[in-house]
Amino acid sequence: MYNIIISGVGGQGILSIAFVIDQAALAEGLYFLQSEVHGMSQRGGAVESHLRLSETEIFSPLIPQGEADLILSVEPLEALRYFSFLKPEGTVISSRTPYVNIHDYPPLEEVFKEIKKVRESWLIEAGQLAKQAGSLRAENMVVLGAASRYLPLQEDNLKKFIRVLFQSNGEKVVETNLKAFDLGRQAAESQA
Amino acid sequence: MEKVVLLGDEAVALGAIHSGLTAAYSYPGTPASEIMEFLIRQSAGGKNFVAKWCVNEKVATEEALGVSFAGQRAMVSFKHVGLNVAADPFINAAITGANGGLVVVTADDPGFHSSQNEQDNRFYADFARVLCFEPSSHQEAYDQTREAFDLSEKFGLPVMIRLVTRLAHSRAPVVVREARGKNQDFKYGYGPDWTLLPANARRRYQDLLRRQKDLQAYAEECRFNEFSAADQGQRLGVVASGLAASYFREVANRLEAKPAFLKISTYPFPQKKLLELIDRVDEILVIEEGYPFIERFIRGVAGLPGKVIRGKMDGTLPASGELRPEIVARVLGLPVRNGVSLGDFKLPARPPQLCPGCPHSDTFKALNEALQGYERGNVFSDIGCYTLGALPPYRAIQSCVCMGASISMAKGGAEAGVYPSVAVIGDSTFAHSGITPLLDAVYSQTDMTVVILDNSTVAMTGAQPSFGTGEPLDKMLVGLGVSPEHIRVIIPLPRNHQLNVGIIKEELAYHGLSVIIARRECIQILGNK
Ligand SMILES: Cc1ncc(C[n+]2csc(CCOP(=O)(O)OP(=O)(O)O)c2C)c(N)n1
Ligand code: SF4
Secondary structure (H helix, E strand, O other), X not given: OEEEEEEEEOOOOHHHHHHHHHHHHHHOOXXXXXXXXXXXXXXXXXXXXXXXXXXXXXXXXXXXXXXXXXXXXXOHHHHHOOHHHEEEEEEEEEEOOOOOOOOOOOOHHHHHHHHHOOOEEEEEOHHHHHHHHOOHHHHHHHHHHHHOOOOOOOHHHHHHHHHHHHHHHOHHHHHHHHHHHHHHHHXXXXXX | OEEXXXXXXXXXXXXXXXXXXXXXEEOOOOXXXXXXXXXXXXXXXXXXXXXXEOOOHHHHHHHHHHHHHOOOOEEEXXXXXXXXXXXXXXXXXXXXXXXXXXXXXXXXXXXXXXXXXXXOOXXXXXXXXXXXXXXXXXXXXXXXXXXXXXXHHHHOOOEEEEEEHHHHOEEEEEEEOOOOOOOOOOOOOOHHHHOOOHHHHHHXXXXXXXXXXHHXXXXXXXXOOEEEOOOOOOOEEEEEEHHHHHHHHHHHOOOOOOOEEEEEOEEOOOHHHXXXXXXXXXXXXXXXXXXXXXXXXXXXXXXXXXXXXXXXXXXXXXXXXXXXXXXXXXXXXXXXXXXXXXXXXXXXXOOOOOOOOOHHHHHHHHHHHHHOOXXXXXXXXXXXXXXHHHOOOOOOOOOOOOOOHHHHHHHHHHXXXXXXXXXXXXXXXXXXXXXXXXXXXXXXXXXXXXXXXXXXXXXXXXXXXXXXXXXXXXXXXXXXXXXXXXXXXXXXXXXHHHHHHHHHHHHHHOOOEEEEEEXXXXXXXXXXX
């Protein structure tokens, strides 16, 4: 069983990350169960998706407390929100780029300090890399790229479904998102 | 066998399509909206079957009933509180009975993720005396929907499917089976059965009562209700329904000795199987998502002499909120791992809020300013994105109860002496349940001001079409009898602020009924054009 929490703020493309992982898991013959949020909390609020991958049948759509292997966050403060789900030996991969839409957003350095208390944690310049790839909206794919070597899935499969996801938006959008993925992956590898 | 990745909502929708659906109706509401969204995508603009948003849940249910009368298969779906609105046709449809398969899907929201309450609609199925399925997985959501259509025709009754948020809004692969075609012939229902004059209704109700034993017999044999015996020496029995059964299964393999287990997925629940379990154990743990529905039946008033019953009613499980796997683990005495602690770090909440540039925010700013200086005024509000106007920085509204209640409450308030008595209501909510109370206010010439926030869409639930927007809305207001001089339109934009404050002030000062339409498109749909 591999348990992932994907987090961020409504509108940051959490469900796109989940889609790519779901489809790659299906292609590799894994079971998966993924819960997501729709409705009220999407309006600039905190959003999360629980995603579970396994070789055997999965029953609970929710990850039990303390059993997430990975927190994959498109926003640093939102990574912290789900720490109670994280295994102490688990991994955090988060964007460093804050989304400030609340008046009491803590000093960023404190947020980073908390994240870094987890031994396996990586902070990625997702905003900058997304811009470099061609669109600020591709932060989610940067973070997915950074996480890709932890996921029990083949890189080729992930990329294949990024293509599927953005196909209807045209080749340029596909390329931007694939580039964002690659930049994220490289950034994580250079830190490792 | 083909595997398709589906949301729980979509598994129900696809199950319906594969059951030979002729028509489906719905009104948006989280967590049920994705059922109709999927159906509309698959309907090829109505070529394959009819899939339509309706003005409200009552109308949707009655339309489905008409389809059933004509001998065709119909489905209606909505969020749990939608069934309150549709309760009249729903309860009476159990008396008329169904001709073509009629399936009513309710998506309950334990945990109040996006709702005013966490009502448990299994009570409605019991109240109407119809069969109800409660799937525990995506596969069951699909399979039970297919079964529901067949059973509806077999028993001649509507069948309900109860989902909960976590199933509705989670995604998993589902194995699908060959689709069945639509019902071929238009065999109309027998008129007298559908004409609920007391004499007919009495007869039909007797029929419904007689059919109860058939429903019970079905539940006893139903493959979705699974019983498994306990390991030697284990005196605990677990009864769990729907998704709760899946939480139990998630943790059960960590137990040293397996308890007896009854998974319940249909109602009326299988009494014989339940008695069999009770017979073999000393302690019964009931786990269910929502209210203690099964638990209450098991406890009765006298309990079970010599046995311990545990569940929500004795505090073993929380009485409110959503179940979680670790809650179930703890109750079974299993260890729960600690996650990573944040220590002293103070994590601020990030609540949902109006989008930057939302038209509602400009309306609230103007309304707040116009109301300054009044001491006994009140703003009754309704449900939609604009309910977020209750939060800072606006703090502009003082109520949100159920759809349409803003106008009726403002009228009641005005009659009790509130002045100015203001109702704030969205365009879709107005069409859903605001027209009738406004007619009431017209009839009484109540001294109140209704503000209709016309953003051209049902924004809250994901931008579905609204039935009370633009010019038709203006005409509707005149048609209802609101005096045309007191139907005012404002464009909520920062640059119109002073102008808008002035217009609102005039209408607040007017002693009679006035309606102000605040008209500007939701910014989330602007990009989609
Ligand atoms: C009986 C019932 N049905 C559905 C809902 C879900 N729901 C909440 S608000 C809303 C409509 C909001 O649309 P509108 O009034 O136009 O306001 P907007 O969100 O666009 O501002 C819906 C469908 C509900 N709460 N109750
Ligand atoms: S979705 Fe539309 S109506 Fe809702 S808060 Fe955003 S802009 Fe306003």
